[in-house]
Amino acid sequence: MSDVAARAGVSTATVSMVLSGRDAARVSPQTQRRVREAAEEVGYELNSVARSLRTQRTRMVGLISDTIASTPFAGRMLAGANDVAREQGNLVVLVDTEGDADAERQALNALSGQQVDAMIYASMWHRVVEVPDGLPGDAVLLDCAPAAGGRAAVVPDERAGGVAAVRELVAAGHRRIAFLDAEERFQLVASPLRYEGYLQVLAEAGIEADPVLHARAEPVAGGGREAAGRLLDLPAEERPTAMFCFNDRMAMGAYAATHHRGLSVPDDLSIVGYDDQQLVAAELDPPLTTIALPHYEMGRWAMEVALGLRPADPAEPHLMPCPVIRRASVGPPPAAFGG
Amino acid sequence: MSDVAARAGVSTATVSMVLSGRDAARVSPQTQRRVREAAEEVGYELNSVARSLRTQRTRMVGLISDTIASTPFAGRMLAGANDVAREQGNLVVLVDTEGDADAERQALNALSGQQVDAMIYASMWHRVVEVPDGLPGDAVLLDCAPAAGGRAAVVPDERAGGVAAVRELVAAGHRRIAFLDAEERFQLVASPLRYEGYLQVLAEAGIEADPVLHARAEPVAGGGREAAGRLLDLPAEERPTAMFCFNDRMAMGAYAATHHRGLSVPDDLSIVGYDDQQLVAAELDPPLTTIALPHYEMGRWAMEVALGLRPADPAEPHLMPCPVIRRASVGPPPAAFGG
DNA sequence: TTGAAAGCGCTAACAA
């Protein structure tokens, strides 16, 4: 910078003003030109470290996540956060702690030592977390809710998602609608919420909830296949004509069970999933109607509040809507059922 | 830090020595203790920005990627890179440019302004890239090869992967083995390489390659289904007993085509995929035998060379092995074929 | 064994 100043015949203060754009208005146009030319000639490049030391702002935000590796959704969250950061001229510093408390402490230290301007604490699936102490009070939680409350947080609106899913089915004329739920032992916060949504829609439609139709299994393809199989093997009058599956993987299993019995989706059975899992939901045959998890949007939201672009109510988590993705797995019930 | 020094009755130089561990040996034990206590009492926290300014090392490495969002593999690469960085006390600064040249230039500026110690340029699928100018010469390329050459890079060993896949099939006794390839218009660098592997194994096994068995389609489930269907509808003596699919999505389609014809995997048709796509390959029924893309390992490798922990030959990309993931989609050929 | 002092590259009061 002093090279530039010397070359332009001005002081470094002037160079700073011109090049940073701050107070540049107060520098004469000719001087500005000279400075810029000199900078160009010298090949000047800003040293943000020095600037940060002086200004006490780094324009970096730390993102601590438990596992970026193991879920295909992580990317969308990162992308949302990253996009906002970029739009605002910020950089994101990523740390994956794999849920290890020690690693978390280390990460926190490293990030605060690095003077990041803000922090985001992200979970790669919706759950309630015990926030590590040392996490700054203004850190924002992404895809998780703080056990203790009192922090800005964003999670998917699972209940509304359940409502939307089941409404699709009711609207198509179904009345015997199953919910293929995850087993309780998995402690998924989404599970009871989606179930509430399911019950609500049935109630609205004047359909009595049949406990038989609330099946539970491991939330993977195998579980979905097995649970759907049990339901399909019910006597004709008890059998569901539609299934709302806890996730797309279970839906994948439900497809298998259906095809295995020589039945077809959606002619014999309509199916709605959840997650809109990349490279899966759209590739089933027929393509799966599902509820998308708003990972990208949540990532954006979190970064926006982290950067102070948007207010957040620490009293409770922000609920991000889960859009319906209509594809081809929902149709009217079979004629025998008066659809 | 001066607070700590004052409290301990020493100079900041001493505090620095003790707390940074550098030259700490030359400070008397009592002094060390006093310094540490003082630091504790004051709640001292290192300011890495100031240290970086002084030492000209930030212990941050920049990772520029074209798209973290759109592929489920991205996470594993990031995880690999992140793990190595963590082990070495480094932080990774992530920028997703979405392939936009402008964003790339910006990112490059931001990162070098931030004085990152190293850079990694990552692609989220294996391809040849035109490296943006301004990318430092010692940046390492991850999952892509530089069009111009001359840079450290790591990519999957697709050819060896193809060999491994087809060997599984040959070992199971198959002789009519199809390759469900991606269409040429997709310009996938993996495609000809995997095909080479396929041909090599056939040659080794003394099997003549039948062009009919080299089917091409869009590399998605629909394409796989259609191409597999064509092959399955061939007259009995021309029909393959096994298929090597370009990726797991095509394999998923091949399953569908098989089941649709009332046939079974692996009794009537053995299938090997590629990618070991999370939440898919393992969940097909039966679980898919496939070749894993070594994303995590490539991420590690790239970070290791970026940090100077490992030498790299800039002359050509490092080929990372793709392991075989044996599951249940390969069996002997049907009896009629003398398996 | 410890301290003094300079300086990393920048910005922001304040003066001129």
Place this chain on the structure above:
DNA sequence: TTGTTAGCGCTTTCAA
């Protein structure tokens, strides 16, 4: 309109 100066918090010779 521009320059002087101090200083962000740390590390590192060099001297004591």
